[in-house]
Amino acid sequence: MTYPVRRFDAVIVGGGGAGLRAALQTSKAGLNTAVLSKVFPTRSHTVAAQGGISASLGNVQEDRWDWHMYDTVKGSDWLGDQDAIEFMTRAAPDAVIELExxxxxxxxxxxxKIYQRPFGGHTAEHGKRAVERACAVADRTGHAMLHTLYQQNVRANTQFFVEWMALDLVRNEAGDVIGVTALEMETGEVFILHAKAVLFATGGGGRIYASSTNAFMNTGDGLGMAARAGIPLEDMEFWQFHPTGVAGAGVLITEGVRGEGGILLNCNGERFMERYAPTVKDLASRDVVSRAMAMEIFEGRGCGKNKDHVLLKVDHLGADKIIEKLPGIREIAINFAGVDPIKDPIPVVPTTHYMMGGIPTNYRGQVVVPQGDNPEAVVNGFYAAGECACASVHGANRLGTNSLLDLVVFGKAAGDTMISYIQTQETWKELPADAGEFTRQRLARLENQTGGEDVDALRTELQRMVQSHAGVFRTDAILKDGVQKVLALAERVKKTEIKDKSKVWNTARSEALELDNLIEVAKATLTSAEARKESRGAHASDDHPDRDDEVWMKHTLWHAADNSLTYKEVHTKPLTVDYIKPAKRVY
Structure with missing residues (x-):
């Protein structure tokens, strides 16, 4: 059986900020560009970003790109690649003005001029004081960005394949990426999308956790496809827990609330962040705030009947400011927490939010895999940008508002690199004789499986296991147990069964295929975390409380084929400025 083939110059998987920014470059260059998205593009997860996009515009007070770079390197706990960080922070002002x-x-x-608010970890003069750097559209910045980029793509005649799900990469014998197999969800038909270049902009995989700010569609599809195709995943031990998810619901309350002056309180009414980060208090880096909150709860100073959360107080800002600057947050608090922040504090708890690791790339958006003596060998025809990619600007911990910046800077960079590559390709590289065969086997197994595992029950079990074994605080024993459990779950995922065998809008089939991706992300996370014997950024180990630069100043690379790890050194050499040397990370 062979699948029908459709040909494009560029195939972009994912219709969020990174995918749309890359598509805008390729479409404006006259290339035949297809964007695949499981949802309508303006419903992509970028829409959930609230607080802002960082850029050293200096509209409110003096700011410089090298201060932004320092904060990003420090925020990454010195695991970020400094060449990529310099590239991003230098490009930030132009990227924001371009969006404007x-x-x-x-x-x-x-x-x-554009309004800018303070945000956690963003400082002037290398940490001396907080700085206003987050360019915002009230508390709906991602929503505004996504609609802006979608409109521009419509104008540029980008072709959208809405409610299509990419299934697997297509590679030739040389290892070049030459397309993807994809499922049209409405009809159940499968196609091969043959391309001169493929970009993954599939977002994060936060749905491996039971409590997450991520949308239900964030199932790590790009990572699963890359892993199955032999591409290692980088730094998957690092998951950011956002300090302020609505307790019991996980819905995000932006850091912009604290940027506008909101404060965190324990059950004694104490502003406890003054003890953990005396200089910047509630605007410390996210991992620092999350661990402080977790410690308050652990030591019995949590709030509520079960003492399982803390409070975010904003009523002192006044009703006018809340309605003007935080209207969406007020709506979320009323709908999901049952409180009006104009009158009462919001119950919040650290919640899984962002994936720092992903598909390894350089700052040009090219996917790079160590090969022989070359740690940065490029995979021809394959690119990645956004949360699914790891150019490692975020290292062990991402600064707030750098995610939206990452999308547009590296989306554009990847688009430019794709254009250069495609222009060297006179025609499409030949599809191998067995193109699509791996996808056919996966679908056939689902079609014929009997007496198998229930997808929903297995996914829930996986999420609860990852939540309990790879949370805010970790130990060697918990992680070792987690690795054994995730490998056992992976064997059971191979035997999932769906009762509905129909083709049209078969969500059971889609969820089973998503679980195939989630299990790869979970294996990478537990295996990488168990190996890292230190505390750095979002990876906090009770057994190894200190950062170990001598041994662990390196990235992990997880390989799906045998669940093994290799390593590569951090790019400490920036493009033009001096290396920012490691120091103790205090706020």
Whole structure:
């Protein structure tokens, strides 16, 4: 059986900020560009980003790109690649101004320039004081960005394949990526999308956790496809827990609330962050705030009947400011926490939010895999950008507002690199005789499986296991047990069964295929975390409380074929500025 083939210059998997920014480059260059998305593009997860996009515009007070770079390196706990960080922070002001010229409706200061608010970990003069760097559209910045980029792509005649699910990479004998297999969800038909270049912008995989700010569609599809195709995954032990998810619901309360002056309180009414980060208090880096909150709860100073959360107080800001600057947050608090923040504090708890690891790339968006003596060998025809990629600008911990910046800077960079590559390809590389065969076997197994595992029950078991074994605090014993459990679950995932065998809008089949991706992300996470014997950024080990730069200043690379790890050194050499040397990370 062979699948029908459709040909494009560029195939982009994912219709969020990174995918749309890359597609805009390739479409404007006259390339035949297809964007695949499981949902309508303006419903992609970028829409959930609230607080802002960082850039050293200096509209409110003096700021510089090298201060932004320092904060990002420090925030990454010195595991970020400094060449990529310099590239991103230098490009930030132009990227934001470009969005403004596209029509993104930023809030304004009195002079008419873009409004900027303070955000956790962003400072002036290398940590001396907080700085206003987050360019915001109230508390709906991602929503505004996504609509702006979608409109621009419509204008550029990008072709959208909405409600299509990519299933597997297609590679030739040389290892070049030449397309993907994809399922049209409406009809159940499978196609081979043959391309000169493929970009993954599939977002994160936060649904491996039971409590997550991620949408249900964030099942790590790009990572699963890459892993099955022999591409290692980088730094998967590092998952950011956002300090302020709504207790019991996990819905995100942006750091912008604290940027506007919100404060965290324990059950004694104490502003406890003054003890953990005396200089910047509630605006410390996210991992620092999350661990402080977890410690308050662990030591019995949590709030509520079960003492299982803390409180985010904003009523002192005044009703006018809350309604003007935080309207979406007020709506979320009323709907999901049952409190009006104009009157009462919001119950919050650290919640899984962002994946720092992903598909290894350089700052040009090219996927790179160590080969022989070359630690940065490029996989021809394969690119990645956004949360699914690891150019390692975020290292062990991402600064707030750097995620939206990552999307547009590396989306554009990847688009430019794709254009250069595609222009060297006179025609499409020949599809191998067995193209699509691996996908056919996966679908056939689901079609014929009897007496198998229930997908929903298995996914729930996986999420609870990852939540309990790879949380805010970790130990050697818990992680070792987690590795054994995830490997046992992986064997059971091979035997999932769906009762509904129909083709049209078969969500049972889609969820089973998503579980195939989630299990790869979970294996990578537990295996990488168990191996790292230190505490760095979001990876906090009770057995190894200190950062160990001598041994662990390196990235992990997880290989799906045998669940093994290899390592590569951190890029400490920036493009033009001096190396920012490791120091103790205090706020």
């Amino acid at each position: 010229h596209m029509g993104m409706p930023f809030d304004r200061v009195e002079s008419g």
